[in-house]
Amino acid sequence: MNPVRNFPFTHEMIAALDPLDAVATLQRLPELNQRSDVRGVLGLLQGILPKLGLVERWDFPVAAAAMRDIGFFLGSLKRHGHEPVEVVPGLEPILLALARTTQLPPRETLLHVTVWNPSAEGLERRYTCCRDEVHLLESVRISMAALESALHRTVELYDVPLDSTLFAPMCEDIADQLRKMVDSIVYAYRNISPRTFMQELRPYYEPIRVGGQSYLGPGAVEMPLFVLEHVLWGSRSEHQGYKDFKETYVPYVLPQFRAVYGRFSGQPSLLDRVLDEAGASELLTENHRRGLKSLDRIFEVLLRFRAPHVKLAEQAYLAEREAHAVGSGGYAPGMLDELLALTREARLRLAPVSRAPAVGEEPLWTRNAR
Incomplete structure:
Protein backbone atom coordinates (compact mmCIF):
# COMPACT_ATOMS: atom_id res chain seq x y z
CA MET A 1 0.00 0.00 0.00
CA CYS A 129 -3.04 8.89 33.65
CA CYS A 130 -2.16 12.53 33.01
CA ARG A 131 -4.79 14.55 31.16
CA ASP A 132 -2.08 16.64 29.53
CA GLU A 133 -1.00 13.56 27.59
CA VAL A 134 -4.41 13.47 25.88
CA HIS A 135 -3.91 17.09 24.82
CA LEU A 136 -0.34 16.40 23.70
CA LEU A 137 -1.47 13.63 21.36
CA GLU A 138 -4.33 15.75 20.06
CA SER A 139 -2.03 18.69 19.32
CA VAL A 140 -0.21 16.51 16.79
CA ARG A 141 -3.36 14.98 15.33
CA ILE A 142 -4.67 18.48 14.57
CA SER A 143 -1.98 19.09 11.96
CA MET A 144 -0.25 15.87 10.87
CA ALA A 145 -2.40 14.93 7.86
CA ALA A 146 -2.55 18.55 6.66
CA LEU A 147 1.24 18.84 6.96
CA GLU A 148 1.77 15.62 5.01
CA SER A 149 -0.56 16.89 2.29
CA ALA A 150 1.27 20.24 2.24
CA LEU A 151 4.58 18.43 1.78
CA HIS A 152 3.22 16.42 -1.13
CA ARG A 153 1.86 19.64 -2.66
CA THR A 154 5.22 21.39 -2.23
CA VAL A 155 6.93 18.63 -4.21
CA GLU A 156 4.35 19.11 -6.98
CA LEU A 157 4.88 22.89 -6.89
CA TYR A 158 8.60 22.45 -7.55
CA ASP A 159 7.90 21.70 -11.23
CA VAL A 160 5.39 24.53 -11.76
CA PRO A 161 6.87 27.68 -13.39
CA LEU A 162 6.61 30.88 -11.35
CA ASP A 163 4.74 32.65 -14.16
CA SER A 164 2.17 29.87 -14.43
CA THR A 165 -1.39 30.72 -13.37
CA LEU A 166 -1.21 27.58 -11.17
CA PHE A 167 1.75 28.68 -9.06
CA ALA A 168 0.04 31.20 -6.75
CA PRO A 169 -3.07 29.06 -6.04
CA MET A 170 -0.86 26.09 -5.18
CA CYS A 171 1.13 28.26 -2.76
CA GLU A 172 -2.10 29.44 -1.15
CA ASP A 173 -3.23 25.83 -0.77
CA ILE A 174 0.05 24.92 0.95
CA ALA A 175 -0.18 27.94 3.25
CA ASP A 176 -3.77 27.03 4.18
CA GLN A 177 -2.74 23.50 5.11
CA LEU A 178 0.27 24.72 7.10
CA ARG A 179 -2.02 26.93 9.18
CA LYS A 180 -2.98 23.71 10.95
CA MET A 181 0.56 23.76 12.39
CA VAL A 182 -0.22 27.16 13.90
CA ASP A 183 -3.49 25.78 15.27
CA SER A 184 -1.62 22.87 16.85
CA ILE A 185 0.94 25.01 18.65
CA VAL A 186 -1.81 27.33 19.94
CA TYR A 187 -3.71 24.29 21.21
CA ALA A 188 -0.59 22.96 22.94
CA TYR A 189 0.14 26.34 24.52
CA ARG A 190 -3.38 26.54 25.95
CA ASN A 191 -3.76 22.96 27.15
CA ILE A 192 -0.37 21.53 28.15
CA SER A 193 1.53 22.64 31.23
CA PRO A 194 5.28 22.87 30.49
CA ARG A 195 6.09 21.62 33.98
CA THR A 196 3.70 18.68 33.67
CA PHE A 197 5.20 17.81 30.31
CA MET A 198 8.71 17.74 31.71
CA GLN A 199 7.92 15.94 34.96
CA GLU A 200 5.17 13.52 33.94
CA LEU A 201 5.42 12.91 30.20
CA ARG A 202 8.98 13.58 29.06
CA PRO A 203 10.45 10.53 30.93
CA TYR A 204 8.52 8.16 28.63
CA TYR A 205 10.28 9.45 25.50
CA GLU A 206 13.83 8.34 26.28
CA PRO A 207 15.93 6.47 23.68
CA ILE A 208 16.03 2.67 23.77
CA ARG A 209 18.47 0.20 22.22
CA VAL A 210 17.39 -2.41 19.68
CA GLY A 211 19.73 -4.49 17.54
CA GLY A 212 22.75 -2.73 18.99
CA GLN A 213 21.53 0.75 17.96
CA SER A 214 19.91 3.58 19.89
CA TYR A 215 16.51 4.86 18.73
CA LEU A 216 14.98 8.13 19.87
CA GLY A 217 11.60 8.29 21.55
CA PRO A 218 8.55 9.97 20.01
CA GLY A 219 8.83 13.73 19.65
CA ALA A 220 7.08 16.48 17.68
CA VAL A 221 10.33 17.04 15.79
CA GLU A 222 9.56 13.80 13.93
CA MET A 223 6.77 15.58 12.06
CA PRO A 224 7.86 15.91 8.41
CA LEU A 225 7.92 19.70 8.53
CA PHE A 226 11.70 19.55 8.20
CA VAL A 227 11.29 17.60 4.94
CA LEU A 228 8.91 20.23 3.57
CA GLU A 229 11.39 22.98 4.46
CA HIS A 230 14.21 20.93 2.94
CA VAL A 231 12.32 21.06 -0.38
CA LEU A 232 11.19 24.66 0.10
CA TRP A 233 14.46 26.34 1.07
CA GLY A 234 16.97 24.09 2.85
CA SER A 235 18.19 21.43 0.43
CA ARG A 236 21.52 23.17 -0.23
CA SER A 237 22.06 24.79 3.15
CA GLU A 238 25.62 24.49 4.43
CA HIS A 239 24.65 25.11 8.05
CA GLN A 240 26.16 22.05 9.72
CA GLY A 241 23.82 22.03 12.71
CA TYR A 242 20.81 22.16 10.40
CA LYS A 243 22.21 19.38 8.20
CA ASP A 244 22.87 17.17 11.24
CA PHE A 245 19.38 17.92 12.54
CA LYS A 246 17.75 16.72 9.32
CA GLU A 247 19.89 13.61 9.04
CA THR A 248 18.99 12.66 12.62
CA TYR A 249 15.24 12.61 11.99
CA VAL A 250 14.98 11.34 8.42
CA PRO A 251 14.79 7.70 9.65
CA TYR A 252 11.67 8.55 11.69
CA VAL A 253 9.44 9.76 8.84
CA LEU A 254 7.53 7.64 6.34
CA PRO A 255 9.75 5.98 3.72
CA GLN A 256 8.07 8.00 0.95
CA PHE A 257 9.16 11.19 2.67
CA ARG A 258 12.69 9.84 3.09
CA ALA A 259 12.73 9.38 -0.68
CA VAL A 260 11.67 13.02 -1.13
CA TYR A 261 14.43 14.11 1.21
CA GLY A 262 17.02 12.12 -0.74
CA ARG A 263 15.77 13.38 -4.09
CA PHE A 264 16.28 17.04 -3.14
CA SER A 265 19.46 16.74 -1.04
CA GLY A 266 22.16 18.86 -2.63
CA GLN A 267 19.78 20.02 -5.37
CA PRO A 268 18.34 23.52 -5.80
CA SER A 269 15.43 24.12 -3.46
CA LEU A 270 12.08 25.45 -4.62
CA LEU A 271 13.17 28.90 -3.43
CA ASP A 272 16.42 28.63 -5.41
CA ARG A 273 14.52 27.66 -8.53
CA VAL A 274 11.99 30.50 -8.16
CA LEU A 275 14.70 33.11 -7.57
CA ASP A 276 16.61 31.90 -10.63
CA GLU A 277 13.48 32.12 -12.76
CA ALA A 278 12.57 35.59 -11.49
CA GLY A 279 16.17 36.78 -11.89
CA ALA A 280 16.25 35.63 -15.50
CA SER A 281 13.24 37.84 -16.32
CA GLU A 282 14.05 41.49 -17.02
CA LEU A 283 10.48 42.44 -16.11
CA LEU A 284 8.09 40.62 -13.79
CA THR A 285 4.63 39.73 -15.06
CA GLU A 286 1.54 39.87 -12.89
CA ASN A 287 1.77 36.09 -12.53
CA HIS A 288 5.37 36.47 -11.30
CA ARG A 289 4.29 38.97 -8.67
CA ARG A 290 1.32 36.91 -7.51
CA GLY A 291 3.54 33.85 -7.30
CA LEU A 292 6.21 35.60 -5.24
CA LYS A 293 3.61 37.08 -2.89
CA SER A 294 1.96 33.69 -2.38
CA LEU A 295 5.31 31.96 -1.81
CA ASP A 296 6.11 34.58 0.81
CA ARG A 297 2.82 33.71 2.50
CA ILE A 298 4.08 30.15 3.04
CA PHE A 299 7.10 31.57 4.87
CA GLU A 300 4.83 33.84 6.89
CA VAL A 301 2.80 30.86 8.12
CA LEU A 302 5.94 28.86 8.90
CA LEU A 303 7.24 31.70 11.05
CA ARG A 304 3.88 32.01 12.81
CA PHE A 305 4.42 28.40 13.86
CA ARG A 306 8.14 28.52 14.63
CA ALA A 307 8.19 31.61 16.85
CA PRO A 308 5.65 30.34 19.44
CA HIS A 309 7.18 26.86 19.22
CA VAL A 310 10.47 28.33 20.41
CA LYS A 311 8.73 30.07 23.32
CA LEU A 312 6.86 26.91 24.31
CA ALA A 313 10.06 24.86 24.32
CA GLU A 314 11.88 27.51 26.33
CA GLN A 315 9.15 27.46 28.97
CA ALA A 316 9.30 23.67 29.22
CA TYR A 317 13.05 23.45 29.60
CA LEU A 318 13.36 26.40 31.94
CA ALA A 319 10.95 24.49 34.19
CA GLU A 320 13.35 21.53 34.40
CA ARG A 321 16.67 22.91 33.17
CA GLU A 322 18.85 20.53 35.12
CA ALA A 323 16.82 17.40 34.41
CA HIS A 324 17.05 17.42 30.60
CA ALA A 325 19.52 19.12 28.30
CA VAL A 326 17.74 17.88 25.17
CA GLY A 327 14.14 17.70 23.98
CA SER A 328 11.92 14.64 23.85
CA GLY A 329 13.11 14.06 20.29
CA GLY A 330 16.74 14.12 21.38
CA TYR A 331 17.65 17.62 20.15
CA ALA A 332 18.84 20.65 22.10
CA PRO A 333 16.06 23.26 22.42
CA GLY A 334 18.48 25.86 21.06
CA MET A 335 18.16 24.19 17.66
CA LEU A 336 14.65 25.63 17.43
CA ASP A 337 16.18 29.11 17.58
CA GLU A 338 18.51 28.15 14.74
CA LEU A 339 15.59 26.88 12.64
CA LEU A 340 13.67 30.10 13.28
CA ALA A 341 16.65 32.20 12.22
CA LEU A 342 17.30 30.09 9.10
CA THR A 343 13.65 30.33 8.06
CA ARG A 344 13.74 34.10 8.45
CA GLU A 345 16.93 34.28 6.38
CA ALA A 346 15.33 32.21 3.63
CA ARG A 347 12.29 34.48 3.55
CA LEU A 348 14.48 37.55 3.27
CA ARG A 349 15.89 36.21 -0.01
CA LEU A 350 12.50 36.89 -1.59
CA ALA A 351 12.43 40.60 -0.76
CA PRO A 352 14.85 41.98 -3.40
CA VAL A 353 13.21 39.98 -6.19
CA SER A 354 9.75 41.16 -5.19
CA ARG A 355 10.95 44.76 -5.72
CA ALA A 356 12.00 44.08 -9.32
CA PRO A 357 10.10 46.14 -11.96
CA ALA A 358 6.89 44.78 -13.40
CA VAL A 359 5.87 44.83 -17.03
CA GLY A 360 5.24 48.48 -17.99
CA GLU A 361 7.64 49.84 -15.34
CA GLU A 362 11.09 51.27 -16.00
CA PRO A 363 13.82 48.67 -15.26
CA LEU A 364 15.84 49.28 -12.13
CA TRP A 365 19.15 49.45 -13.97
CA THR A 366 18.02 52.42 -16.09
CA ARG A 367 16.61 54.20 -13.06
CA ASN A 368 19.84 53.66 -11.15
CA ALA A 369 21.91 54.92 -14.09
CA ARG A 370 20.32 58.38 -14.02
Whole structure:
Protein backbone atom coordinates (compact mmCIF):
# COMPACT_ATOMS: atom_id res chain seq x y z
CA MET A 1 0.00 0.00 0.00
CA ASN A 2 1.02 3.60 -0.45
CA PRO A 3 0.43 5.60 2.77
CA VAL A 4 1.18 8.94 1.11
CA ARG A 5 -1.74 10.00 -1.07
CA ASN A 6 -4.74 9.72 1.28
CA PHE A 7 -3.27 10.64 4.64
CA PRO A 8 -6.41 10.81 6.81
CA PHE A 9 -7.71 7.48 5.47
CA THR A 10 -4.39 5.73 6.12
CA HIS A 11 -4.15 7.08 9.66
CA GLU A 12 -7.74 6.14 10.48
CA MET A 13 -7.32 2.64 9.03
CA ILE A 14 -4.25 1.87 11.15
CA ALA A 15 -5.80 3.44 14.25
CA ALA A 16 -8.81 1.10 13.91
CA LEU A 17 -6.68 -2.06 13.87
CA ASP A 18 -6.08 -4.14 16.99
CA PRO A 19 -4.00 -7.13 15.82
CA LEU A 20 -2.80 -7.97 19.34
CA ASP A 21 -6.29 -7.76 20.89
CA ALA A 22 -4.66 -5.29 23.27
CA VAL A 23 -7.30 -2.63 23.94
CA ALA A 24 -8.24 -3.81 27.43
CA THR A 25 -4.63 -4.59 28.30
CA LEU A 26 -3.40 -1.14 27.36
CA GLN A 27 -6.09 0.55 29.44
CA ARG A 28 -4.36 -0.92 32.50
CA LEU A 29 -0.88 0.36 31.59
CA PRO A 30 -1.15 3.99 32.84
CA GLU A 31 -2.12 2.93 36.35
CA LEU A 32 0.76 0.45 36.53
CA ASN A 33 3.14 3.19 35.37
CA GLN A 34 1.78 5.51 38.03
CA ARG A 35 2.65 2.90 40.65
CA SER A 36 6.02 2.10 39.00
CA ASP A 37 4.88 -1.54 38.88
CA VAL A 38 7.52 -2.92 36.52
CA ARG A 39 6.53 -6.51 37.14
CA GLY A 40 2.95 -5.67 36.20
CA VAL A 41 4.07 -3.86 33.03
CA LEU A 42 6.18 -6.86 32.02
CA GLY A 43 3.29 -9.21 32.62
CA LEU A 44 0.95 -7.18 30.41
CA LEU A 45 3.49 -6.98 27.58
CA GLN A 46 4.26 -10.68 27.65
CA GLY A 47 0.55 -11.37 27.47
CA ILE A 48 0.13 -9.60 24.10
CA LEU A 49 3.43 -10.39 22.36
CA PRO A 50 2.76 -12.21 19.07
CA LYS A 51 4.70 -15.15 17.64
CA LEU A 52 7.57 -14.12 15.36
CA GLY A 53 6.27 -16.26 12.51
CA LEU A 54 2.94 -14.43 12.58
CA VAL A 55 4.63 -11.02 12.70
CA GLU A 56 6.65 -11.83 9.59
CA ARG A 57 3.43 -12.39 7.58
CA TRP A 58 1.82 -9.05 8.43
CA ASP A 59 1.45 -6.17 5.98
CA PHE A 60 2.21 -2.50 6.64
CA PRO A 61 -1.01 -1.42 8.40
CA VAL A 62 -1.16 -4.43 10.72
CA ALA A 63 2.55 -4.19 11.56
CA ALA A 64 2.20 -0.46 12.27
CA ALA A 65 -0.73 -1.06 14.64
CA ALA A 66 1.15 -3.84 16.43
CA MET A 67 4.24 -1.66 16.86
CA ARG A 68 2.01 1.07 18.31
CA ASP A 69 0.69 -1.22 21.03
CA ILE A 70 4.02 -2.82 21.87
CA GLY A 71 5.62 0.61 21.76
CA PHE A 72 3.73 1.98 24.73
CA PHE A 73 5.37 -0.73 26.81
CA LEU A 74 8.82 0.11 25.43
CA GLY A 75 8.64 3.73 26.58
CA SER A 76 7.17 2.63 29.90
CA LEU A 77 9.92 0.13 30.68
CA LYS A 78 12.63 2.65 29.79
CA ARG A 79 10.96 5.24 31.98
CA HIS A 80 11.35 2.81 34.89
CA GLY A 81 15.04 2.32 34.12
CA HIS A 82 15.05 -0.84 31.98
CA GLU A 83 16.14 -1.51 28.43
CA PRO A 84 13.11 -3.38 27.03
CA VAL A 85 14.98 -5.95 24.93
CA GLU A 86 17.11 -6.86 27.95
CA VAL A 87 14.17 -7.69 30.20
CA VAL A 88 11.67 -9.20 27.73
CA PRO A 89 12.79 -12.50 26.15
CA GLY A 90 12.05 -12.73 22.43
CA LEU A 91 11.14 -9.07 22.09
CA GLU A 92 14.05 -7.89 19.94
CA PRO A 93 13.43 -10.12 16.88
CA ILE A 94 9.76 -9.11 16.93
CA LEU A 95 10.67 -5.40 16.92
CA LEU A 96 13.15 -5.90 14.10
CA ALA A 97 10.59 -7.82 12.03
CA LEU A 98 8.00 -5.07 12.50
CA ALA A 99 10.61 -2.49 11.49
CA ARG A 100 11.40 -4.41 8.29
CA THR A 101 7.74 -4.45 7.28
CA THR A 102 7.01 -0.81 8.05
CA GLN A 103 10.47 0.50 7.05
CA LEU A 104 10.39 2.55 10.25
CA PRO A 105 12.51 2.31 13.43
CA PRO A 106 12.05 -0.77 15.67
CA ARG A 107 10.08 1.13 18.29
CA GLU A 108 7.11 3.49 18.59
CA THR A 109 7.45 6.83 16.80
CA LEU A 110 5.35 9.98 16.74
CA LEU A 111 3.13 8.42 14.07
CA HIS A 112 2.37 5.39 16.24
CA VAL A 113 1.39 7.31 19.37
CA THR A 114 -0.67 10.04 17.69
CA VAL A 115 -2.35 9.60 14.28
CA TRP A 116 -2.16 5.78 14.38
CA ASN A 117 -3.59 5.82 17.90
CA PRO A 118 -7.40 5.99 18.18
CA SER A 119 -8.56 9.09 20.03
CA ALA A 120 -11.86 7.69 21.33
CA GLU A 121 -12.24 7.30 25.09
CA GLY A 122 -11.51 3.71 26.08
CA LEU A 123 -9.50 3.06 22.91
CA GLU A 124 -6.73 5.65 23.10
CA ARG A 125 -3.39 4.20 24.14
CA ARG A 126 -1.40 6.20 26.71
CA TYR A 127 1.64 5.95 28.93
CA THR A 128 0.15 7.91 31.84
CA CYS A 129 -3.04 8.89 33.65
CA CYS A 130 -2.16 12.53 33.01
CA ARG A 131 -4.79 14.55 31.16
CA ASP A 132 -2.08 16.64 29.53
CA GLU A 133 -1.00 13.56 27.59
CA VAL A 134 -4.41 13.47 25.88
CA HIS A 135 -3.91 17.09 24.82
CA LEU A 136 -0.34 16.40 23.70
CA LEU A 137 -1.47 13.63 21.36
CA GLU A 138 -4.33 15.75 20.06
CA SER A 139 -2.03 18.69 19.32
CA VAL A 140 -0.21 16.51 16.79
CA ARG A 141 -3.36 14.98 15.33
CA ILE A 142 -4.67 18.48 14.57
CA SER A 143 -1.98 19.09 11.96
CA MET A 144 -0.25 15.87 10.87
CA ALA A 145 -2.40 14.93 7.86
CA ALA A 146 -2.55 18.55 6.66
CA LEU A 147 1.24 18.84 6.96
CA GLU A 148 1.77 15.62 5.01
CA SER A 149 -0.56 16.89 2.29
CA ALA A 150 1.27 20.24 2.24
CA LEU A 151 4.58 18.43 1.78
CA HIS A 152 3.22 16.42 -1.13
CA ARG A 153 1.86 19.64 -2.66
CA THR A 154 5.22 21.39 -2.23
CA VAL A 155 6.93 18.63 -4.21
CA GLU A 156 4.35 19.11 -6.98
CA LEU A 157 4.88 22.89 -6.89
CA TYR A 158 8.60 22.45 -7.55
CA ASP A 159 7.90 21.70 -11.23
CA VAL A 160 5.39 24.53 -11.76
CA PRO A 161 6.87 27.68 -13.39
CA LEU A 162 6.61 30.88 -11.35
CA ASP A 163 4.74 32.65 -14.16
CA SER A 164 2.17 29.87 -14.43
CA THR A 165 -1.39 30.72 -13.37
CA LEU A 166 -1.21 27.58 -11.17
CA PHE A 167 1.75 28.68 -9.06
CA ALA A 168 0.04 31.20 -6.75
CA PRO A 169 -3.07 29.06 -6.04
CA MET A 170 -0.86 26.09 -5.18
CA CYS A 171 1.13 28.26 -2.76
CA GLU A 172 -2.10 29.44 -1.15
CA ASP A 173 -3.23 25.83 -0.77
CA ILE A 174 0.05 24.92 0.95
CA ALA A 175 -0.18 27.94 3.25
CA ASP A 176 -3.77 27.03 4.18
CA GLN A 177 -2.74 23.50 5.11
CA LEU A 178 0.27 24.72 7.10
CA ARG A 179 -2.02 26.93 9.18
CA LYS A 180 -2.98 23.71 10.95
CA MET A 181 0.56 23.76 12.39
CA VAL A 182 -0.22 27.16 13.90
CA ASP A 183 -3.49 25.78 15.27
CA SER A 184 -1.62 22.87 16.85
CA ILE A 185 0.94 25.01 18.65
CA VAL A 186 -1.81 27.33 19.94
CA TYR A 187 -3.71 24.29 21.21
CA ALA A 188 -0.59 22.96 22.94
CA TYR A 189 0.14 26.34 24.52
CA ARG A 190 -3.38 26.54 25.95
CA ASN A 191 -3.76 22.96 27.15
CA ILE A 192 -0.37 21.53 28.15
CA SER A 193 1.53 22.64 31.23
CA PRO A 194 5.28 22.87 30.49
CA ARG A 195 6.09 21.62 33.98
CA THR A 196 3.70 18.68 33.67
CA PHE A 197 5.20 17.81 30.31
CA MET A 198 8.71 17.74 31.71
CA GLN A 199 7.92 15.94 34.96
CA GLU A 200 5.17 13.52 33.94
CA LEU A 201 5.42 12.91 30.20
CA ARG A 202 8.98 13.58 29.06
CA PRO A 203 10.45 10.53 30.93
CA TYR A 204 8.52 8.16 28.63
CA TYR A 205 10.28 9.45 25.50
CA GLU A 206 13.83 8.34 26.28
CA PRO A 207 15.93 6.47 23.68
CA ILE A 208 16.03 2.67 23.77
CA ARG A 209 18.47 0.20 22.22
CA VAL A 210 17.39 -2.41 19.68
CA GLY A 211 19.73 -4.49 17.54
CA GLY A 212 22.75 -2.73 18.99
CA GLN A 213 21.53 0.75 17.96
CA SER A 214 19.91 3.58 19.89
CA TYR A 215 16.51 4.86 18.73
CA LEU A 216 14.98 8.13 19.87
CA GLY A 217 11.60 8.29 21.55
CA PRO A 218 8.55 9.97 20.01
CA GLY A 219 8.83 13.73 19.65
CA ALA A 220 7.08 16.48 17.68
CA VAL A 221 10.33 17.04 15.79
CA GLU A 222 9.56 13.80 13.93
CA MET A 223 6.77 15.58 12.06
CA PRO A 224 7.86 15.91 8.41
CA LEU A 225 7.92 19.70 8.53
CA PHE A 226 11.70 19.55 8.20
CA VAL A 227 11.29 17.60 4.94
CA LEU A 228 8.91 20.23 3.57
CA GLU A 229 11.39 22.98 4.46
CA HIS A 230 14.21 20.93 2.94
CA VAL A 231 12.32 21.06 -0.38
CA LEU A 232 11.19 24.66 0.10
CA TRP A 233 14.46 26.34 1.07
CA GLY A 234 16.97 24.09 2.85
CA SER A 235 18.19 21.43 0.43
CA ARG A 236 21.52 23.17 -0.23
CA SER A 237 22.06 24.79 3.15
CA GLU A 238 25.62 24.49 4.43
CA HIS A 239 24.65 25.11 8.05
CA GLN A 240 26.16 22.05 9.72
CA GLY A 241 23.82 22.03 12.71
CA TYR A 242 20.81 22.16 10.40
CA LYS A 243 22.21 19.38 8.20
CA ASP A 244 22.87 17.17 11.24
CA PHE A 245 19.38 17.92 12.54
CA LYS A 246 17.75 16.72 9.32
CA GLU A 247 19.89 13.61 9.04
CA THR A 248 18.99 12.66 12.62
CA TYR A 249 15.24 12.61 11.99
CA VAL A 250 14.98 11.34 8.42
CA PRO A 251 14.79 7.70 9.65
CA TYR A 252 11.67 8.55 11.69
CA VAL A 253 9.44 9.76 8.84
CA LEU A 254 7.53 7.64 6.34
CA PRO A 255 9.75 5.98 3.72
CA GLN A 256 8.07 8.00 0.95
CA PHE A 257 9.16 11.19 2.67
CA ARG A 258 12.69 9.84 3.09
CA ALA A 259 12.73 9.38 -0.68
CA VAL A 260 11.67 13.02 -1.13
CA TYR A 261 14.43 14.11 1.21
CA GLY A 262 17.02 12.12 -0.74
CA ARG A 263 15.77 13.38 -4.09
CA PHE A 264 16.28 17.04 -3.14
CA SER A 265 19.46 16.74 -1.04
CA GLY A 266 22.16 18.86 -2.63
CA GLN A 267 19.78 20.02 -5.37
CA PRO A 268 18.34 23.52 -5.80
CA SER A 269 15.43 24.12 -3.46
CA LEU A 270 12.08 25.45 -4.62
CA LEU A 271 13.17 28.90 -3.43
CA ASP A 272 16.42 28.63 -5.41
CA ARG A 273 14.52 27.66 -8.53
CA VAL A 274 11.99 30.50 -8.16
CA LEU A 275 14.70 33.11 -7.57
CA ASP A 276 16.61 31.90 -10.63
CA GLU A 277 13.48 32.12 -12.76
CA ALA A 278 12.57 35.59 -11.49
CA GLY A 279 16.17 36.78 -11.89
CA ALA A 280 16.25 35.63 -15.50
CA SER A 281 13.24 37.84 -16.32
CA GLU A 282 14.05 41.49 -17.02
CA LEU A 283 10.48 42.44 -16.11
CA LEU A 284 8.09 40.62 -13.79
CA THR A 285 4.63 39.73 -15.06
CA GLU A 286 1.54 39.87 -12.89
CA ASN A 287 1.77 36.09 -12.53
CA HIS A 288 5.37 36.47 -11.30
CA ARG A 289 4.29 38.97 -8.67
CA ARG A 290 1.32 36.91 -7.51
CA GLY A 291 3.54 33.85 -7.30
CA LEU A 292 6.21 35.60 -5.24
CA LYS A 293 3.61 37.08 -2.89
CA SER A 294 1.96 33.69 -2.38
CA LEU A 295 5.31 31.96 -1.81
CA ASP A 296 6.11 34.58 0.81
CA ARG A 297 2.82 33.71 2.50
CA ILE A 298 4.08 30.15 3.04
CA PHE A 299 7.10 31.57 4.87
CA GLU A 300 4.83 33.84 6.89
CA VAL A 301 2.80 30.86 8.12
CA LEU A 302 5.94 28.86 8.90
CA LEU A 303 7.24 31.70 11.05
CA ARG A 304 3.88 32.01 12.81
CA PHE A 305 4.42 28.40 13.86
CA ARG A 306 8.14 28.52 14.63
CA ALA A 307 8.19 31.61 16.85
CA PRO A 308 5.65 30.34 19.44
CA HIS A 309 7.18 26.86 19.22
CA VAL A 310 10.47 28.33 20.41
CA LYS A 311 8.73 30.07 23.32
CA LEU A 312 6.86 26.91 24.31
CA ALA A 313 10.06 24.86 24.32
CA GLU A 314 11.88 27.51 26.33
CA GLN A 315 9.15 27.46 28.97
CA ALA A 316 9.30 23.67 29.22
CA TYR A 317 13.05 23.45 29.60
CA LEU A 318 13.36 26.40 31.94
CA ALA A 319 10.95 24.49 34.19
CA GLU A 320 13.35 21.53 34.40
CA ARG A 321 16.67 22.91 33.17
CA GLU A 322 18.85 20.53 35.12
CA ALA A 323 16.82 17.40 34.41
CA HIS A 324 17.05 17.42 30.60
CA ALA A 325 19.52 19.12 28.30
CA VAL A 326 17.74 17.88 25.17
CA GLY A 327 14.14 17.70 23.98
CA SER A 328 11.92 14.64 23.85
CA GLY A 329 13.11 14.06 20.29
CA GLY A 330 16.74 14.12 21.38
CA TYR A 331 17.65 17.62 20.15
CA ALA A 332 18.84 20.65 22.10
CA PRO A 333 16.06 23.26 22.42
CA GLY A 334 18.48 25.86 21.06
CA MET A 335 18.16 24.19 17.66
CA LEU A 336 14.65 25.63 17.43
CA ASP A 337 16.18 29.11 17.58
CA GLU A 338 18.51 28.15 14.74
CA LEU A 339 15.59 26.88 12.64
CA LEU A 340 13.67 30.10 13.28
CA ALA A 341 16.65 32.20 12.22
CA LEU A 342 17.30 30.09 9.10
CA THR A 343 13.65 30.33 8.06
CA ARG A 344 13.74 34.10 8.45
CA GLU A 345 16.93 34.28 6.38
CA ALA A 346 15.33 32.21 3.63
CA ARG A 347 12.29 34.48 3.55
CA LEU A 348 14.48 37.55 3.27
CA ARG A 349 15.89 36.21 -0.01
CA LEU A 350 12.50 36.89 -1.59
CA ALA A 351 12.43 40.60 -0.76
CA PRO A 352 14.85 41.98 -3.40
CA VAL A 353 13.21 39.98 -6.19
CA SER A 354 9.75 41.16 -5.19
CA ARG A 355 10.95 44.76 -5.72
CA ALA A 356 12.00 44.08 -9.32
CA PRO A 357 10.10 46.14 -11.96
CA ALA A 358 6.89 44.78 -13.40
CA VAL A 359 5.87 44.83 -17.03
CA GLY A 360 5.24 48.48 -17.99
CA GLU A 361 7.64 49.84 -15.34
CA GLU A 362 11.09 51.27 -16.00
CA PRO A 363 13.82 48.67 -15.26
CA LEU A 364 15.84 49.28 -12.13
CA TRP A 365 19.15 49.45 -13.97
CA THR A 366 18.02 52.42 -16.09
CA ARG A 367 16.61 54.20 -13.06
CA ASN A 368 19.84 53.66 -11.15
CA ALA A 369 21.91 54.92 -14.09
CA ARG A 370 20.32 58.38 -14.02
